[in-house]
Amino acid sequence: MTSPRTFTGDPDIRVEGLTKRYGRRTAVDDLSFTARPGRVTGFFGPNGAGKTTALKAVVGLARPTAGRAFLRGTPVTAMKPDARLLGVHIEPCGAHPGRTGRAHLRSLTALAGLPRRRVGEVLELVGLADAATRRVGKYSMGMRQRLGLAAALLGDPEILVLDEPVNGLDPEGIRWLRTLLRDRAANGGTILLSSHMLGEAAQTVDDVIMIARGRLVHAGTIRDLERSGESVVVVRTGAAERLSSLVVAAGGRTKRDDGGGLLVEGLDAAEVARLAHRDGVLLEEVVQRTASLEDVFFDLTGGANR
Numbered sequence: 542m543t544s545p546r547t548f549t550g551d552p553d554i555r556v557e558g559l560t561k562r563y564g565r566r567t568a569v570d571d572l573s574f575t576a577r578p579g580r581v582t583g584f585f586g587p588n589g590a591g592k593t594t595a596l597k598a599v600v601g602l603a604r605p606t607a608g609r610a611f612l613r614g615t616p617v618t619a620m621k622p623d624a625r626l627l628g629v630h631i632e633p634c635g636a637h638p639g640r641t642g643r644a645h646l647r648s649l650t651a652l653a654g655l656p657r658r659r660v661g662e663v664l665e666l667v668g669l670a671d672a673a674t675r676r677v678g679k680y681s682m683g684m685r686q687r688l689g690l691a692a693a694l695l696g697d698p699e700i701l702v703l704d705e706p707v708n709g710l711d712p713e714g715i716r717w718l719r720t721l722l723r724d725r726a727a728n729g730g731t732i733l734l735s736s737h738m739l740g741e742a743a744q745t746v747d748d749v750i751m752i753a754r755g756r757l758v759h760a761g762t763i764r765d766l767e768r769s770g771e772s773v774v775v776v777r778t779g780a781a782e783r784l785s786s787l788v789v790a791a792g793g794r795t796k797r798d799d800g801g802g803l804l805v806e807g808l809d810a811a812e813v814a815r816l817a818h819r820d821g822v823l824l825e826e827v828v829q830r831t832a833s834l835e836d837v838f839f840d841l842t843g844g845a846n847r
C-alpha cells in the first residue's frame with residue numbers, strides 16, 4: 542500500500558446475511574455490513590456479542606452456517622491467500638512461545654512469498670526491533686499484540702482486519718496504533734477492527750458497525766453516533782413537583798434520579814432555568830449532562846453481555 546489507491550466505490554469488505562451457529566447457539570445472526578477504502582470501520586459489541594466469530598468468517602477462517610463475505614466483490618471462500626491484499630490479526634496469533642519474534646515473522650514471510658526485508662521493516666514499524674530476538678513466551682500482552690500487528694502488516698496489505706487490537710496496549714501504544722491506522726486509511730487502506738470499548742476507539746474510527754447477541758443494532762458514522770447522545774439536565778430543587786409540571790407543559794419530560802434530583806429531557810439547561818425563574822421556583826443546582834459514547838453503546842446494545 543505504498544501509493545494512495547483509486548476509489549472504485551466498491552466496498553472492500555461486504556458481508557451479506559452472515560449467520561454462524563455452534564450447535565444450538567447462534568453466535569452471529571443474519572449480519573450484513575460493508576467496510577470501505579479510506580476509512581477505519583469499528584466493529585463494536587459487548588463481550589460475547591459475536592465479533593470474533595464474524596471477523597473469522599469475513600477473512601475465511603470460519604465457515605458461515607449461512608450468508609457470505611466478499612472481498613472486493615469476490616467471495617472470500619473462493620480467494621487464494623494474498624498477504625498484499627489482506628492482513629489479519631485475530632488471537633491466538635499462532636506464534637510458538639519458544640521462538641523469537643523475528644523467527645516467527647520470518648516463517649510467515651517465507652510462507653506468504655514476501656521479501657525477507659519485510660521482517661525488519663515491520664519489527665521497526667511496530668516498535669519491536671529491540672525485542673526481535675527474545676522468545677515470544679517472554680513477551681508482555683502488549684508486545685504480543687504488536688507482534689500480531691506486525692504479522693498482519695507483513696504484506697503491506699490494502700485491507701486490514703484486526704480483532705481487539707487495542708487490548709493489552711498502554712496509552713502510548715493506543716495512540717501509536719491510532720496514528721498507524723489513520724495513516725493507512727488516509728492512503729486508501731481499508732481497516733476493520735473490533736472492540737468492546739466504543740469510547741476508547743472513537744478517535745480512531747470513521748464508521749461504526751454495532752452488534753449485540755450476534756445481530757446488527759447500529760451502522761453509521763462515529764460523528765452521527767456522537768451527535769445522537771441526548772443530553773439530560775439534572776436539577777436540584779425543593780419544588781421538584783412544581784418544576785416537573787412546568788417542564789411537561791413546555792414539552793419536556795422528567796423523571797427522578799437516584800440522588801433525589803430531577804432529570805429533564807427534551808429541554809436544555811437555559812430553558813429549564815427560564816421556566817423556573819418565571820414561576821419563582823428556586824433552583825439549587827442545574828447541570829447539563831450529555832450522554833457519553835459509552836451510554837450510547839449501552840443503550841444500543843442493551844448492555845447485552847452473554
Ligand SMILES: Nc1ncnc2c1ncn2[C@@H]1O[C@H](COP(=O)(O)OP(=O)(O)OP(=O)(O)O)[C@@H](O)[C@H]1O
Pocket residue numbers: 563566567568586587588589590591592593594595737847
Ligand atoms: N468454537 C466455538 N464453539 C462454540 N461456541 C462458540 C465458539 N466460538 C464462539 N462461541 C460462542 O459464540 C458467541 C460469540 O463469541 P465471540 O467470541 O464471537 O464474541 P466476541 O464478541 O468476540 O466476544 P469477546 O469480546 O468476549 O471476545 C459466544 O457465546 C461464544 O461462547
